[in-house]
Amino acid sequence: LTFDKLEVASPDGCTRLAETDVEIQAGERVMITGDPRAGKTLFFRAIAGLWPWGGGRIGMPAGETPFFVPRTPYFPLGTLRDVLNHAEGAKIDDAEISAVLGEVGLERLSSRLDRSARWEHELADDEQRL
Structure with a gap:
């Protein structure tokens, strides 16, 4: 670009x-x-x-489009696993999810992958952007 x-x-x-x-x-x-x-x-x-x-x-490089991250992230309703898979567009295995959560300092969420919640209310603003 x-x-x-x-x-x-x-x-x-x-x-x-x-x-x-x-x-x-x-x-x-x-x-x-x-x-x-x-x-x-x-x-x-x-x-x-x-x-x-x-x-x-x-x-712009031929055939490429930029990717924009909004100021306020969107979290669909569902389990944390659903939210993370929605963002990626493919099924991610638990080990990879846990590794990534650990890399960004959110390892505490690894045990809550199947919990349904309003994640935009569960996570601090800076955590939502990770």
Whole structure:
């Protein structure tokens, strides 16, 4: 993903974000942060092709689409196992789930894989983003 002389503007023409040359490599993870009115949402809309105001070039590898993680994660109803399998799209075995939970400091949840809960209420905000 590349940004060449990127300028993202508000509809009234006010520049909200400007970057000269940025390249994000395949597999590289980037977190976009900033003040509430810094233009983060406009930036994501521009990457998705949904924001026409501004200039410069956003380059995507052929056949690739970016993956965006929302500020507030979505947790479907169900067991923790269902939630984790939903996110992955395939069945993950217990050993792998436990290993990953341990890597992110949530090993306490390994014994609760088959418990149904409103996980957005059970996990702290920072835990939900892991």
